[in-house]
Amino acid sequence: MASRRSRTRSLQVFDTELSADSVEWCPILSDSDVLCCGTYQLRREDEDDNPSRTGRLYLFEFHQEGPSRPPLTELQHIDMAAILDLKWCHVPLAERPVLALAAATGEVQVYTLSDRQEGGRSLKVLCSSPVGVERLALSLDWSTGRLDSSDVRVVCSDSEGCVSVLSMDEGVVTVLSQWKAHDFEAWISAFSYWDTQLLYSGGDDSKLKGWDLRMSPSSPVFISRRHTMGVCSIHSNPHREHILATGSYDERVLLWDSRNMQQPLSESQVGGGVWRLKWHPTQQHLLLAACMHNGFHILHCQQVLEGGGGGSCPVVASYILHNSLAYGADWSSLSLEDPSPHSSSTAEPEESLAETTGHFQIQYESPTASFDTSLEDDAGRYIPEGITAPSSSNYPAATSDSEEVTPLLSSLLASCSFYDHMLHVWRWDWTPPSDAQETTRPDSLAASSEKYAERSLNTRC
Template sequence: MKWCRVPVGGHALLGVADAGGSVELLRLVQSEQNSYTLEPFSRFALEKRGLALSLDWSTGKAGRASDQPLKLISSDSNGQLSLLKVSEAGPGLQAVATWQAHHFEAWIAAFNYWQTEVVYSGGDDGLLKGWDTRTPPTSVFTSRRHSMGVCSIQSSPHQENVLATGSYDEHVLLWDTRNMKQPLADTPMQGGVWRLKWHPFHHHLLLAACMHGGFKILNCQRAVEEKQEACTVALSHILPNALVYGVDWSWLYFHRLPQAQPLFPLGSFPCSDPGAKTADVAYNLKVKGQSPASSSNPLVDDGEGGTKIQGGGRLKAPCGSQLHASRLQICDCDLYLEAANFDINLLATCSFYDHVLHLWKWDSS
């Protein structure tokens, strides 16, 4: 599932690649005051019977030109890629092209956010491929640098020509897309890398879901700017008896309220944007049930109910059901941007076996 970064017809759109072999768009609509629901907008069935395995929007980089078409790329279990366009006024999803990309499952497909005619794909055949969607089905390049199935790809929305890929071979590779013969950096992850997500504000931070290796945050600044051979692991955390398959950053940011300003209760709307909810956020949110296990990096009790990663940063236990008052709030509008605290980050993980979605707060200071 992925949200489109730009509104379509005045609504937010959620794209879903499902096990029935379809790509579906859901539209977020207000059903009543302070309440929203997702309603079906459009559905496209892929050509062959199989599973839709991934999708990506062409709008991963902030904004889009008025004449730029809104596109989706999807991959499936038959090894095919499907390029779709979204008609904002017409029937919704329409097919542009479908082609055979891999011999086995095409685990992942992703746009180059800076050149949206270019897409990348990774398959269970261990191949990373690049495509010019104006001239499929001939690939622009084929890389065998990963030794096992390629299952995660994301173009940087902040830095042109920077691409991250991950594989069952337990490595994250950082690429300069102008030279796909050799990666800029190769970072071992101690787990198959199923998902990669660049931070929405910190251009150099990359979040990785590493299956039995838990999740990790990489600092890629030196790898990009100084040609360091591997990215720095800023945080590593293993969940017990679980495989971490999904990760994502929150696009909300924290800000400190002036002492004279009252705290708003959960669900209030102090921002000018009515869709920008705020909530009281605690420093000491507790998780019900089993506490987080130790990771491959030593974790020590910080005395405040969280865990500290040696080498920098602090990871709080997953947020439970209780919210305690603090002088911090979350906002997704620009009203308090000057007071934003970008050292505090929210991230989410989901895992197999334990079927748990965790919400974490990371203090990178």
């Protein structure tokens, strides 16, 4: 039996019908139960025709687990051009939550979330701005990561290798500057949340670059070639100044001190191309990684960030129930109740299947999903079948029922995968060991890598 110090538990699976590549929880406290998911579908009807790229934006509301209904409720979906990325502004604008998305039409589109008291929550178009013709907007980031609303801007990267900085003022988004940053696709762009005159970009030319908006864009602050393949994820730590996380097709997560970009603080192999990285909203040492053909993993970075030297950050939890490329992932800021004994656990499925008195609701079924065949308990509630547990030998020793460990941290997460078009909502309960050295790296990093060959995202763009 796996350790109860760290357990991931599936709460709900949702079929997005189109390929899912981005998912974001609303960071605004009053609306932290709101989740958005974006999709991308490349359609080739004729080899001589230009392919069409269609998408759909989903809006969900999350409820704490209960016996009578699944926790996730779809509030709205909007058919549109394909969505490559989406991000909520970290602060309300004009007293409203605001969502921006990067579209295949080469636009940054901005939406506002209406209030519950206005007849139910929904997303409404606020404004949009093109960043260029015949190109795809690939990523975006808000400057508001440390809850600073004094100068709200958006950075966007695109398929022509350009980076654009846009202002957001009085409901209008305007391009302030744009420059050629990379030789090929600029997969990712991100602000330094501690100094929003600084931003970073990564491209298919395998280069990580830094930019100072007070200087000419013809001269980047630095160029790093430490990644050996395309750089596709960057996230500034909102809790620790100077700390930056980057990921690449080269299957490595690098942590940096932005004051010295010659040498990373640490290098962690995660067994799959790192499409997205997300720091935990309140825990400064926890980093979530979407690792394409090798699932989703949570890295514990405390030893590195506390000056413990180089090396790698241990993986303290893995979620490997997706059967396709792991792209979108995000933490929720929603406060969860005490761990429910009703949910099934990927860490200890045999015991959970026998003991569960709650439900695992299958909303939709997919030919390639993990849960095509569902089981019911005596009360007619669904439980998953055929989940294989990671090897228990790679976890700290399990506790007996009489030694049940009370988690110090319970987190709600969402993740999505591409070709099987699945959105998963799950929770992670964790009791950090008293000695950081106790954490070990689970074998689940390699559990799914043989299922899919690594594919460059050039094929979908």
